[in-house]
Amino acid sequence: MKRSGVPKLERWSGLAPYAAAPEDSLGRRHPETESATRTVFQRDRDRIVHSTAFRRLEYKTQVFVNHEGDLFRTRLTHSLEVAQIARSIARNLELNEDLVEAISLAHDLGHTPFGHAGQDALNRCMKAHGGFEHNLQSLRVVDQLEERYAAFDGLNLCFETREGVLKHCSLKNARLLGDVGERFLLRQQPSLEAQLANLADEIAYNNHDIDDGLRSGLLSLDQMMEIELFAHHASDVRQAYPKLGDRRLILETIRRMINFLIVDVIETSRARIKNAAPESLAAVRRSPPLIAFSTSVRAEADALKRFLRNNLYRHFQVQRMTTKAQRIVTDLFGAFAADPGLLPPDHQARVVKDQARAIADYIAGMTDRYAMREHRRLFAVDDL
Ligand code: MG
Numbered sequence: 001m002k003r004s005g006v007p008k009l010e011r012w013s014g015l016a017p018y019a020a021a022p023e024d025s026l027g028r029r030h031p032e033t034e035s036a037t038r039t040v041f042q043r044d045r046d047r048i049v050h051s052t053a054f055r056r057l058e059y060k061t062q063v064f065v066n067h068e069g070d071l072f073r074t075r076l077t078h079s080l081e082v083a084q085i086a087r088s089i090a091r092n093l094e095l096n097e098d099l100v101e102a103i104s105l106a107h108d109l110g111h112t113p114f115g116h117a118g119q120d121a122l123n124r125c126m127k128a129h130g131g132f133e134h135n136l137q138s139l140r141v142v143d144q145l146e147e148r149y150a151a152f153d154g155l156n157l158c159f160e161t162r163e164g165v166l167k168h169c170s171l172k173n174a175r176l177l178g179d180v181g182e183r184f185l186l187r188q189q190p191s192l193e194a195q196l197a198n199l200a201d202e203i204a205y206n207n208h209d210i211d212d213g214l215r216s217g218l219l220s221l222d223q224m225m226e227i228e229l230f231a232h233h234a235s236d237v238r239q240a241y242p243k244l245g246d247r248r249l250i251l252e253t254i255r256r257m258i259n260f261l262i263v264d265v266i267e268t269s270r271a272r273i274k275n276a277a278p279e280s281l282a283a284v285r286r287s288p289p290l291i292a293f294s295t296s297v298r299a300e301a302d303a304l305k306r307f308l309r310n311n312l313y314r315h316f317q318v319q320r321m322t323t324k325a326q327r328i329v330t331d332l333f334g335a336f337a338a339d340p341g342l343l344p345p346d347h348q349a350r351v352v353k354d355q356a357r358a359i360a361d362y363i364a365g366m367t368d369r370y371a372m373r374e375h376r377r378l379f380a381v382d383d384l
Contacts, residue, residue, distance in 0.1 A: 016094035018278040020191045026159035026179070029143070030152040044161040045102035051148070051155060053109040053141045054079075059367030060108075061115040061325075063209055063318065064216060072212045075108050078204060082107065085262060086193075086200035092266045093273070093291075095193050102157070103164030103197040110137025112364045113371040114325030116313075121329035122360055125337075129356035136173060137364050138165050139180065145361060164194035188285040192273075195291035196265075203261045206304050207254050213312045214250050221246055227307050229300040233257050261297065268294045325368075328375045332363055335378050342378065 015021060022039035035043050048054055057076035064072040073081075083104035090100040111134045112118030119134045126132040139162060143154040157165075163180045174181035183190060210230065213219035225231045233256040237249055244252070269291045276287045284290065293301055312318065336343055336359040340351045343362060350358035366374065 019095045020099050020160050028156045030156050040158050041098035044157045047155045048106045073208045081204040082200050086197050100193040102161045109141045110134045113366045113368045117322035117325040121326040125333040163190045218315045264297045
């Protein structure tokens with residue numbers, strides 16, 4: 001691929017040769033005059049923050065539905081935590097903080113209402129029409145669905161930000177996606193910034209889901225002590241502060257866990273980078289994945305993930321929400337598919353091109369409460 005001819009801005013000191021350099025960006029889908037005051041990646045991050053899809057994240061479920069409590073994570077606060085963790089690590093590895101922040105803030109833009117329950121239901125509805133996958137949808141949001149610029153649809157982000165948003169992808173879809181799909185066909189890696197945003201996502205949700213799980217009472221402290229990663233840090237805290245109340249013990253433990261995981265990623269990745277010695281982003285693409293946990297921490301993180309899946313994500317109270325959410329999404333899809341005339345006018349215009357996809361885009365864009373309201377508007381007989 002060719003370089004885009006992006007104007008050369010001053011490179012911030014401390015950017016390693018294997019980092020993504022803004023002046024070497026592979027460019028935007030629609031050529032634009034670049035900013036004199038911001039690098040292309042800073043500009044991408046700013047476009048994401050100003051997007052409609054980003055604001056909607058505030059009212060989309062991470063694990064707990066938004067109205068269940070004011071203190072639980074939402075997709076928005078989750079994305080901010082991912083960006084914070086990713087930036088910390090990026091600075092230590094001399095990676096591009098702006099790019100890693102842009103990818104982190106955009107990574108969940110395609111999420112449906114009601115978290116994974118919503119996505120699974122929408123995927124089932126879309127089975128005969130190419131399926132639905134939130135990660136692909138995030139790319140669709142930034143490439144096509146945002147409508148705010150006069151000259152083009154979408155946010156017209158740089159290639160490097162877009163490839164970071166597309167974390168994974170089937171070979172079938174990769175063939176349809178052009179430039180950002182190529183690496184899946186070539187079995188190459190994305191930038192280190194993209195690899196890092198992916199791992200920061202995992203660090204963020206593993207830790208904040210423990211916090212939310214304990215806060216909600218669906219998980220207990222005794223239960224958590226079965227998990228090595230948690231127990232180890234909790235015991236340290238208890239020993240140092242024997243009189244500490246449970247709430248602060250939990251928060252202090254989680255803060256130490258996040259730090260422990262960040263330090264492990266920095267040390268492991270630094271050693272891997274040193275070993276592979278990539279001299280450029282092009283060399284990074286050809287190398288094996290270089291941003292990683294150490295083997296032992298990977299095993300501990302996997303054990304924690306399994307624990308959360310079995311005890312929190314499949315908890316009967318979460319399951320009740322899941323079932324209800326799936327019904328709402330399935331009902332909405334069915335109603336719009338039976339009569340696309342029920343769609344708001346701007347979405348009806350898209351129906352001409354691909355009816356099922358237009359419906360999926362509309363539903364995926366909904367916040368939790370908007371979806372519930374729309375369900376009431378369409379199905380509640382006492383609400384004509
Ligand atoms: Mg995420």
